[in-house]
Amino acid sequence: MKVAVVGATGLVGTKMLQVLEERNFPVSELLPVASERSVGKEVLYKGKPYKVVSMEDAIAAKPALALFSAGGSTSLEWAPKFAEAGITVVDNSSAWRMDPTKPLVVPEVNADALTATDKIIANPNCSTIQMVVALNPLHKKYGIKRIVVSTYQSVTGTGKKAVDQLMGERAKAVAGAQDEYPMAYKYPIDLNVIPQIDVFLDNGYTKEEMKMVNETKKIMRDESIRVTSTTVRIPVMGGHSESINIEFEKDFDLAEVKELLRTSPGVTLVDDPANGGYPMPMDAHEKDDVFVGRLRRDESNPNTLNLWCVSDNLRKGAATNAVQIAEYLAAQGLLG
Ligand code: 2RA
Numbered sequence: 192m193k194v195a196v197v198g199a200t201g202l203v204g205t206k207m208l209q210v211l212e213e214r215n216f217p218v219s220e221l222l223p224v225a226s227e228r229s230v231g232k233e234v235l236y237k238g239k240p241y242k243v244v245s246m247e248d249a250i251a252a253k254p255a256l257a258l259f260s261a262g263g264s265t266s267l268e269w270a271p272k273f274a275e276a277g278i279t280v281v282d283n284s285s286a287w288r289m290d291p292t293k294p295l296v297v298p299e300v301n302a303d304a305l306t307a308t309d310k311i312i313a314n315p316n317c318s319t320i321q322m323v324v325a326l327n328p329l330h331k332k333y334g335i336k337r338i339v340v341s342t343y344q345s346v347t348g349t350g351k352k353a354v355d356q357l358m359g360e361r362a363k364a365v366a367g368a369q370d371e372y373p374m375a376y377k378y379p380i381d382l383n384v385i386p387q388i389d390v391f392l393d394n395g396y397t398k399e400e401m402k403m404v405n406e407t408k409k410i411m412r413d414e415s416i417r418v419t420s421t422t423v424r425i426p427v428m429g430g431h432s433e434s435i436n437i438e439f440e441k442d443f444d445l446a447e448v449k450e451l452l453r454t455s456p457g458v459t460l461v462d463d464p465a466n467g468g469y470p471m472p473m474d475a476h477e478k479d480d481v482f483v484g485r486l487r488r489d490e491s492n493p494n495t496l497n498l499w500c501v502s503d504n505l506r507k508g509a510a511t512n513a514v515q516i517a518e519y520l521a522a523q524g525l526l527g
Pocket of ligand 1: 316317318344345347348349388399504
């Protein structure tokens with residue numbers, strides 16, 4: 192299958208190439224696409240160099256599939272052009288996520304939302320993906336009434352500039368390095384915590400917070416789930432962490448909850464606090480699963496659970512989820 196990766200030189204695009212390779216996706220020809228200034232540069236796939244091509248050349252080559260990670264405005268402009276040419280787009284930006292005509296998919300939760308007529312498919316926000324993978328099995332069994340989530344998000348979610356800021360600040364603090372580094376954030380990130388991800392909206396929440404509210408309801412197909420979120424950037428690289436408080440309709444047995452999570456696809460239970468067993472971004476880094484631990488009853492409220500959830504935001508939160516959507520489309524004969 193001919194596959195285009197749009198935004199192939201960015202952090203998520205590079206991870207998409209890595210995940211396609213690792214999972215042995217049947218790529219017969221790869222078309223890496225990036226901004227005009229990168230056209231002609233090379234990216235490596237399965238040890239072979241591939242020249243970056245323009246959007247126009249990628250469309251003319253008629254791939255069956257295009258994985259997009261090039262930002263919202265690029266996606267708004269170009270995804271429809273790919274779709275009109277019959278190319279199925281899986282888009283990692285926020286551009287199409289809340290469009291009622293476009294499916295928003297986490298394969299463990301709602302792969303059945305995908306049909307052969309969907310030409311633009313939205314990949315959800317990283318912090319939403321890991322939460323719904325962990326919570327959907329519990330929702331099916333106990334019925335979620337309300338979610339209160341606070342996130343601790345890796346700088347890799349912002350992109351390479353933020354990684355360079357963090358490492359630049361650290362080098363300066365530790366070794367007095369004089370090298371210039373870019374500022375991805377308004378404030379220092381090393382030795383700091385920034386309670387803002389994306390821009391503020393009129394209701395006082397950030398866009399990232401409202402993504403968690405709105406995308407969760409769409410993916411889990413339940414508008415009645417109440418969600419409130421606080422999203423925070425921390426000086427970490429391996430993945431996003433979330434403290435989640437979940438109130439259910441029905442009461443639950445904690446041992447049963449653990450067993451349910453232990454046997455759910457895409458979830459790894461790490462819950463052995465007596466021996467220091469709980470998920471951390473260091474351990475989730477470069478893994479595809481969503482790691483869940485610190486399971487305990489919220490003793491202040493009936494039918495309510497607390498859990499801690501960690502996942503590599505560039506993998507399950509972006510590239511792996513997109514490739515899993517493509518794998519499902521291919522397996523069901525829904526491509527091309
Ligand atoms: C972040 N959610 O971590 C974003 C990335 N899509 O900033």
